[in-house]
Amino acid sequence: MKLRKTIPLFFVAGLVGWSLSACSSAEPTTLKDAYSGKFLIGAAINKNIVSGNDDASMEILKREFNSITAENCMKSAWLQPEKGVFHFDDADRFVQFGEENGMAIIGHCLIWHSQAPKWFFTDEKGQDVSRDELIQRMQDHITTVVSRYKGRIKGWDVVNEAIMDDGSWRDTKFYRIIGEDFVKLAFLFAREADPDCELYYNDYSMMHEGKRNGVVEMIKNLQAQGVKVDGIGMQGHYGLDFPDFAEFEKSLVAFADLGCGVHITELDFTVLPSPDSQVGADVAAGFEYQQALNPYSEELPEEVAAQLYSQYADLFAVLLKHAGCVERVTLWGISDADSWRNDWPVRGRTDYPLLFDREYQAKPVVKKLIKLALN
Numbered sequence: 001m002k003l004r005k006t007i008p009l010f011f012v013a014g015l016v017g018w019s020l021s022a023c024s025s026a027e028p029t030t031l032k033d034a035y036s037g038k039f040l041i042g043a044a045i046n047k048n049i050v051s052g053n054d055d056a057s058m059e060i061l062k063r064e065f066n067s068i069t070a071e072n073c074m075k076s077a078w079l080q081p082e083k084g085v086f087h088f089d090d091a092d093r094f095v096q097f098g099e100e101n102g103m104a105i106i107g108h109c110l111i112w113h114s115q116a117p118k119w120f121f122t123d124e125k126g127q128d129v130s131r132d133e134l135i136q137r138m139q140d141h142i143t144t145v146v147s148r149y150k151g152r153i154k155g156w157d158v159v160n161e162a163i164m165d166d167g168s169w170r171d172t173k174f175y176r177i178i179g180e181d182f183v184k185l186a187f188l189f190a191r192e193a194d195p196d197c198e199l200y201y202n203d204y205s206m207m208h209e210g211k212r213n214g215v216v217e218m219i220k221n222l223q224a225q226g227v228k229v230d231g232i233g234m235q236g237h238y239g240l241d242f243p244d245f246a247e248f249e250k251s252l253v254a255f256a257d258l259g260c261g262v263h264i265t266e267l268d269f270t271v272l273p274s275p276d277s278q279v280g281a282d283v284a285a286g287f288e289y290q291q292a293l294n295p296y297s298e299e300l301p302e303e304v305a306a307q308l309y310s311q312y313a314d315l316f317a318v319l320l321k322h323a324g325c326v327e328r329v330t331l332w333g334i335s336d337a338d339s340w341r342n343d344w345p346v347r348g349r350t351d352y353p354l355l356f357d358r359e360y361q362a363k364p365v366v367k368k369l370i371k372l373a374l375n
C-alpha cells in the first residue's frame with residue numbers, strides 16, 4: 001500500500017505564516033514605496049494621460065508615483081483663453097484622477113508670464129491695461145481656479161519664473177505693470193481662495209548663486225509682509241554636466257532655512273548638446289535643427305546612459321541627505337517619448353531625460369534609486 005505522506009498541520013501553518021511574513025517584510029520595489037516617509041515621488045501628466053488615452057503611462061503612474069502635477073492643463077492660457085471663458089474639463093479630469101488614486105495633487109501654475117493668454121495684459125484698444133485692471137484680472141483668475149478645487153489640491157505653483165539668473169526681477173508684463181507686488185498679491189489671492197492648500201514659488205536654474213540670492217530676498221520680503229510661502233520649487237531641468245551639486249545643495253539649504261519646504265518640481269536630465277549653455281529652461285528659447293544637436297536619434301550609447309544614471313543617483317543622494325526638508329520630487333513626465341525636451345530648445349530631437357524609456361520600461365537607474373532609498 002502506497003504510504004500517503006501527510007504533512008502535520010502545524011508545519012503547514014508555520015510555512016504559511018513564514019511566507020506571509022516574508023512577503024510583508026519584502027523590500028519595496030517601487031519608487032513611491034521606497035521613498036515613503038522620505039518625500040513624495042511625482043510625475044507631470046499630459047493631456048493624453050489625463051484623457052485616459054495612454055494606458056502604458058497610466059499603469060506606470062499608478063505603480064510608481066504618489067503625486068501628480070498638471071503639465072499644461074491648469075495654465076492660465078489653457079483654463080481661461082478668453083476673458084471670463086473658462087475650460088475646466090481637462091483640469092477636472094486631472095484632479096479627479098488624482099483623488100481616485102489617492103495622489104497628492106499639484107496645481108501648476110496660476111501666474112506665469114510665458115503661458116498667460118494675450119488678453120490678460122491688453123485693454124480693448126490693444127494697449128497695456130492699467131495696474132488696477134491687471135490686479136483685478138489676476139484676482140479673478142486665481143479666485144475662480146483655486147476656489148473650484150478648494151480642499152482637493154495639496155499645493156499650487158502660485159508664481160512661476162519671476163526671477164532672472166542674476167537675481168533681478170524678470171521684465172514681464174506682470175512686473176512692468178504691477179511691480180514686484182504682483183507676487184505678494186498672487187499669494188494673497190490664492191491663500192484667500194483656499195486657506196488650507198500649500199502655496200509655492202517655482203523657478204528653474206535655482207542652483208545659480210544669483211538666482212538663489214534673488215529668490216531668498218524675494219521670499220524674505222514676502223514673509224516680512226506676513227505672506228506665507230509653504231514651499232519653493234526647484235524645477236530640476238538638468239543635463240549630463242549640470243547642475244553643480246554643491247551649488248544645488250547650497251540653494252536647497254538656503255530655501256529650507258527660510259522655513260519653506262523644498263520641492264524638486266520638474267526633474268529631467270537631457271543627454272543632448274545644448275546650442276546655448278545659458279538657456280536654462282526658458283520655454284521661449286528656440287534654435288534651428290542641426291543633426292549635430294541630435295546625436296542619439298537611433299539609440300542611446302551605453303556610456304552616455306551610464307552618465308545619465310550617475311546624474312540621477314548623485315542628485316537623489318543629495319536629496320536623501322536632506323530628506324527632512326525635501327517634500328517632493330516630481331519627474332517632468334513619465335516616458336522619454338513624451339518629454340518636452342524632445343522639442344526644446346530644438347524641435348524634432350530624440351532625448352532620453354526621464355526614468356522610463358520609449359517602451360515604457362523602467363531604466364536600470366530606477367532600481368538604483370530604490371536601493372539608494374533603502375540604504
Ligand code: G3I
Pocket residue numbers: 071072075115160235266281282283340
Ligand atoms: O495642445 C496643443 C495642440 O493642440 C497643438 O496642435 C500644438 C501645436 O504646437 O500645441 C499643443 O500645445 C503645446 C503643449 O505643450 C502641449 O503639447 C504647446 O504648443 C506647447 O507650448 C506646450 O509646451 C509646454 C511648455 O511648458 C509651455 O507651456 C510643455 O509641454 C511643458 O512641458 C512645459 O513645461 C514648463 C513648465 O510648465 C514650467 N517650467 C518650464 C517647463 C518647460 O518649459
